[in-house]
Amino acid sequence: MDLREMARRVEPGMLLALPVDYAGVSMAMTKPLIEHGAGDLRLFCVPTGGLQVDQLIGAGLVRSIETSAVSLGEAGGAPRFNQAIREGTIAIRDATCPAIHAGLMAAQKGNPFQPMRGLIGSDILRFRDDWRVIDNPFADGGDPIVLIPAVKPDIAIFHAPMADRHGNVWIGRRRELAAMAYASAQTLVTVERIVDENLLASEMSAAGTLPSLYVTDVALAPRGAWPYGLWGEYPTDTAEILRYAKAARTPEGFAEYMASSGASSMASSPATSPSRPALEPAQ
Amino acid sequence: MDLREMARRVEPGMLLALPVDYAGVSMAMTKPLIEHGAGDLRLFCVPTGGLQVDQLIGAGLVRSIETSAVSLGEAGGAPRFNQAIREGTIAIRDATCPAIHAGLMAAQKGNPFQPMRGLIGSDILRFRDDWRVIDNPFADGGDPIVLIPAVKPDIAIFHAPMADRHGNVWIGRRRELAAMAYASAQTLVTVERIVDENLLASEMSAAGTLPSLYVTDVALAPRGAWPYGLWGEYPTDTAEILRYAKAARTPEGFAEYMASSGASSMASSPATSPSRPALEPAQ
């Protein structure tokens, strides 16, 4: 499976679930998504967004975003996101991390909603007309509690260390990636490597495996989280994120950055073509 | 930590969470629990019970049980359970597997309840005055849905392949064991072996590890699930379970079986005696 081919599964208006920066962001898919050009996307950040979200917004593909935060971490605010918010060009639904997880959990369980504590009296709740507050039916009266409706993304996209030839994906202790897949209609995964052994064959590897039952497509993309790091694999390239943060302060700088080799090599290198088995990291 | 010492944490009237027969039943703890003698216990089966439950009932330690089923699998009905039900000497709250999981999930999330589909029109629901039915607030009207209240066991008890010296326990893909621990105030674990390496130190083993944060005590008990099997370790000793099923048809037969060496060897074997090297976790 080639990254461009995988990107074609995304259709205009779809709801995309994307993971937090340290869990396994498929940065390798960012450029193919932009080149594919399906717009009007609704992003659902699990539970926060960063570089990928900022780049999709900068490319004009995003209609709305639901998230608990968007930032570039040590590199500061997310410039394309911040400008879009300032100018009102995207709609935002501010959430809080456990509410994001609650929406996915409701979908995972086939439930219409999931309750959660907190939130009462916050402006997050005040601006969320899609959430409900009921009185806890198990209390003697009063005890308001928020209900978060199920969130069923059309597509979840993430990056993981490995998959096997059956389509099972090893996600380790990053269980939010499983939660995203359970909740989503389709799940697209890029991986560092494809292994020969069946990941479900040993209890040790099975414990951290998302079964192929939940996986639509897998594509090879070594260093596919770059410039983010991947747990257990490689660290974050902070210098590159700082370089992006600086460049993307203006739309022009953003466009230049995205057109530059650093950003595009992930998509255009022979590495991601189906004819090449061995892949080079983008540098 | 010695099994008898661990059993002393159980106090009369406590709510105990016990796992399904194939997930890792700490059969090694059954005899110490009976010898300790704390009665009036309320059992919560996750999500069904078997040999251990039948033996605790047979020993007269159980006041009530909540479960989706109790059986000895291929060996048929659970004789002490069935007699207790027939004679009304224990109270039963019949459930269905996902309702059991829902109660634990509510506790895991710090929620007062968790919704679940199904159940409407069943006699399970009709006899559960601790459950509630509300109209789904996200529907236009109607759409009844059951709310299961949080279940917070006093103690969860299970058996796992290994723990490390920090008290981290490897549970593999048996995530219901983690759910039990999250929901419970205390968690007592017996293991096949104690390993020297920190289970959280590698991403591969960490993926299947319940952190010591949730673990109260760990004790060594080789073949501690016997006569049940333990996934990835050893198979079920069906002949022994059949032997029990036959013996336990009468209270006398049950008493003889429990007094026999087969049943007591797990508690008295040198492997679990206090004279062996101390295997207490850091916590």
Place this chain on the structure above:
Amino acid sequence: MREVHPREILIATIARLLDGVRHVAVGASSPIPAAGAMLLRAQKKRAGAPPVRLSILGSVEHNFFTNGSAELFDCAGQGRIDAFFLGGGQIDGRGNINLVGAGEYPGSTPRWPGSFGSAYLYFVVPRVILFREEHSSRVLVETVDFTSAPGTSEDGVYRTGGPAALLTGKALFSFDKTRPGFTLESLHPGHDLAEVKAATGFGFAHAGSPKQTEAPDRATLDLLRGQIMDELSETYPDFASRLRSETAA
């Protein structure tokens, strides 16, 4: 060609009932449903049709789950399980099932193990096949003593699943949820309508002269006695060797 074993009829019938599913789950001690699902999977593979996924609960070989015993129910709730099998100590004419016990609850005598996941799966798995080899008025009753899960639900109750068929050792019934009630589809070889009526505690619709349940053709029987028994014996060695010895007679 040797005579077809009654259980081979059941297995082949289950394969037909499952036609079109993408993912079927079967319980840990359900060798006949598992064999039926394996048969369908092999047939689809030979025909180059989309693959059939089979999850056998409690099996290590056929366990595609990695999130504990809740995952089956989550998976069903997500609409990812197309078919499942339920039995019951009692099944009544409205498709209600009782896995808890006979007589007055809670002092049920006899007490059966309990409802397991039936009170959920019966609601959310589109094609539930009620399977019970024993066909007697003890099992197939007018009204169950305890409803582990109802056969139908009122309008407005969330329900994406329910009974599609009832298969016993004597006959195959379909389920009509509008009546609600069962319709006799076919009698297995060696059984007649009068016998089935006498052995059934509830009324059911039927044709004047019911069809006979279709026996597996030669190709199906070869597949069943070869590859399927090999696959089955990995998980159900006792059942497979017993059936093998009985069909080799």
Place this chain on the structure above:
Amino acid sequence: MREVHPREILIATIARLLDGVRHVAVGASSPIPAAGAMLLRAQKKRAGAPPVRLSILGSVEHNFFTNGSAELFDCAGQGRIDAFFLGGGQIDGRGNINLVGAGEYPGSTPRWPGSFGSAYLYFVVPRVILFREEHSSRVLVETVDFTSAPGTSEDGVYRTGGPAALLTGKALFSFDKTRPGFTLESLHPGHDLAEVKAATGFGFAHAGSPKQTEAPDRATLDLLRGQIMDELSETYPDFASRLRSETAA
């Protein structure tokens, strides 16, 4: 003995504020709270007191979680996290915090990252320490422009947690939820009441002549500059080396 660095005062103060906790969690980029927690952990260990557990989010070294990014919130909901740190672009006199942005929502200018888990953790972690080094009327405002999480809740709202203290680069405040409002506990060395009043956008209670924030004693300072900086540099190498060079001057 060299002069005490202002950040060493903060770290030692945090250790004191955390006294008695069993489990404290800190955010990924919170070196001062982490150092404070490490200091307390080391002090308790030396004193033979019950251990203090420290979880640093996003750290591999100090990550005790294995259930994805939801586990922190689950763990807090279970009552297993005794203390946490929150900051905010704005903090007001009623303990309300704003992590979303200044000006009218949703077109906030500037827009800050967002509320993260604050709208939950502020409700369920018993001892939340508001920590923000910048002490200015831009940050400490009369009323926040957007309430990511409120400082207090009405009776009848489930709330087991909330603000215990506000620590800035200039002063330490406690929080009185009955008023609700902050009380100045102490001024850090080099800061006076007039300066703090001018830099604080909300009113607060205070003594006529406020105390000075306690500086770490020699044993604490030795521990901090030795073992704690070693531990800290594993997770926050840049912060630790900067602080080391500044205290070595």
